Amino acid sequence: MRALTWQGARDVRVETVPDPALVAADDIILRVTATAICGSDLHIYRGKIPTMEDGDILGHEFMGIVEDAGPAVTRVKRGDRVVIPFVIACGQCFHCLLNEYAACETTNTGRGAILNAKMIKPPAALFGYSRMYGGVPGGQAELVRVPQANVGPLVVPDVLSDEQVLFLSDILPTGYQAVINAGVEPGSSLAIFGAGPVGLMAAACARMLGAETIFMVDENAHRLEFARKTYGIIPINFDQVDDPAGAIVEATAGRGVDATVEAVGFEAKGSVTETVMTNLKLEGSSGKAIRQAIAATRRGGTVSVPGVYAGFIHGFLFGDAFDKGLTFKMGQTHVQRFMPELLEAVGEGRLAPEVIISHRMKLADAAKGYEMFNAQDDDCRKVVLTP
Numbered sequence: 001m002r003a004l005t006w007q008g009a010r011d012v013r014v015e016t017v018p019d020p021a022l023v024a025a026d027d028i029i030l031r032v033t034a035t036a037i038c039g040s041d042l043h044i045y046r047g048k049i050p051t052m053e054d055g056d057i058l059g060h061e062f063m064g065i066v067e068d069a070g071p072a073v074t075r076v077k078r079g080d081r082v083v084i085p086f087v088i089a090c091g092q093c094f095h096c097l098l099n100e101y102a103a104c105e106t107t108n109t110g111r112g113a114i115l116n117a118k119m120i121k122p123p124a125a126l127f128g129y130s131r132m133y134g135g136v137p138g139g140q141a142e143l144v145r146v147p148q149a150n151v152g153p154l155v156v157p158d159v160l161s162d163e164q165v166l167f168l169s170d171i172l173p174t175g176y177q178a179v180i181n182a183g184v185e186p187g188s189s190l191a192i193f194g195a196g197p198v199g200l201m202a203a204a205c206a207r208m209l210g211a212e213t214i215f216m217v218d219e220n221a222h223r224l225e226f227a228r229k230t231y232g233i234i235p236i237n238f239d240q241v242d243d244p245a246g247a248i249v250e251a252t253a254g255r256g257v258d259a260t261v262e263a264v265g266f267e268a269k270g271s272v273t274e275t276v277m278t279n280l281k282l283e284g285s286s287g288k289a290i291r292q293a294i295a296a297t298r299r300g301g302t303v304s305v306p307g308v309y310a311g312f313i314h315g316f317l318f319g320d321a322f323d324k325g326l327t328f329k330m331g332q333t334h335v336q337r338f339m340p341e342l343l344e345a346v347g348e349g350r351l352a353p354e355v356i357i358s359h360r361m362k363l364a365d366a367a368k369g370y371e372m373f374n375a376q377d378d379d380c381r382k383v384v385l386t387p
Contacts, residue, residue: 009047175201
C-alpha cells in the first residue's frame with residue numbers, strides 16, 4: 001500500500017510499504033477513505049516529538065470502510081463505514097471504566113512523556129504518534145490496522161458525508177472537551193488562544209453550548225477573520241496587540257473572561273529566553289500562551305488546556321493562578337466518550353465541522369499538504385487527504 005512516512009524533521013514522503021495484517025482477534029483492517037493533517041502532526045513534522053523513527057506512518061485523523069475483521073470483533077463488520085478515534089483504549093481497565101479513555105493503562109507499550117515518574121503507567125496509545133505513544137502505524141495511508149475495534153470505531157450513517165464526520169476522530173471532540181472542561185454554558189464569556197483547527201472547533205462547540213462572548217487570539221489574520229465570520233468571535237491579533245490578555249481584561253470590566261481555552265501548546269512563540277532554553281533542552285515548552293491564559297481569566301475562573309505540552313516550562317505564574325483561585329483542566333481527549341453525542345449534533349445540523357476545510361488533496365500530495373499547512377500558505381486552515 002501507499003502511506004505517508006516520517007523520514008526526519010520536515011521530511012515526510014509517500015512510500016510503498018507492506019499492507020497491514022490482523023494481529024489480535026479484536027483487530028480490524030480499515031480501507032481509508034479520508035484522513036486529515038492535524039495541528040499535532042506539525043509537532044512531529046518540525047521534529048519536536050521524540051522517539052520517532054524513519055519510516056513511521058503518520059496520521060491520527062482518519063475514517064474508512066472495514067475491509068477485514070478478527071473473530072472477536074462484534075462492534076463492527078466488514079463493509080461498515082466507520083470513523084476512528086485517535087486514542088486507542090481497551091475499554092476494560094480502571095480508567096476506561098471511568099470513561100477516561102486517554103488514560104487507558106493497557107494499550108501503550110511505550111514509556112509515555114513523563115520522564116521523572118517511572119512508576120506512573122504511560123497514557124493510552126495513539127495512532128501515528130511516536131514510539132512514546134505506542135508506535136502504532138497511523139492512518140495517512142491506504143490501509144490501517146485498528147486495534148481494540150470493539151471500543152473505538154463508530155459506525156456513521158450514509159446520509160452524512162466523510163467530511164462531515166471525519167473530525168470526530170480528533171479535533172471536534174478535542175474542542176468539545178476543551179469547552180466542557182472550561183464550564184461553558186449559556187451566557188459564558190470565553191477566550192480561545194489559537195485559531196488553528198482545535199481552536200476553531202472549540203469556538204463552534206462554545207457557540208453550540210450558548211457562550212455569549214468569545215475572544216480569539218492568534219497571529220494569523222485570515223484565520224481570525226474566518227472565525228469572526230463563522231463563529232462571531234472577537235478577534236485579537238497578537239502581532240498588533242502587545243498584551244492580548246490585557247485587552248481582554250479591559251473589555252470585560254476589568255475582570256477577565258469566565259474561562260480560557262489554551263489551544264496553542266508548547267510551540268507558542270515565547271521570549272528570547274524561552275527560545276534559548278528550549279534549544280538547550282533546559283525546558284520543553286514555551287509558557288507564553290499559558291501565561292496569557294492565566295492573565296485573561298477572571299478570579300474563580302477556569303483555564304482549559306487542549307494544547308500539547310512537553311516537559312518543563314518556566315514563568316508559570318503559579319502565584320497569580322493561586323491568587324485568582326483558578327481551576328485548571330487539561331490533557332488528551334477522551335474521544336470515545338464524546339463521539340456519539342457529537343455525531344448526533346452533526347446529524348441534527350447543530351455542528352458543521354467541515355466548514356473549516358480549506359484544502360483537499362490526494363494522499364500522494366501529502367508532503368505538499370504538510371508544507372503548506374506548516375507555513376499557513378494559501379490561507380490554509382485544514383487539509384483533508386483522500387487515497
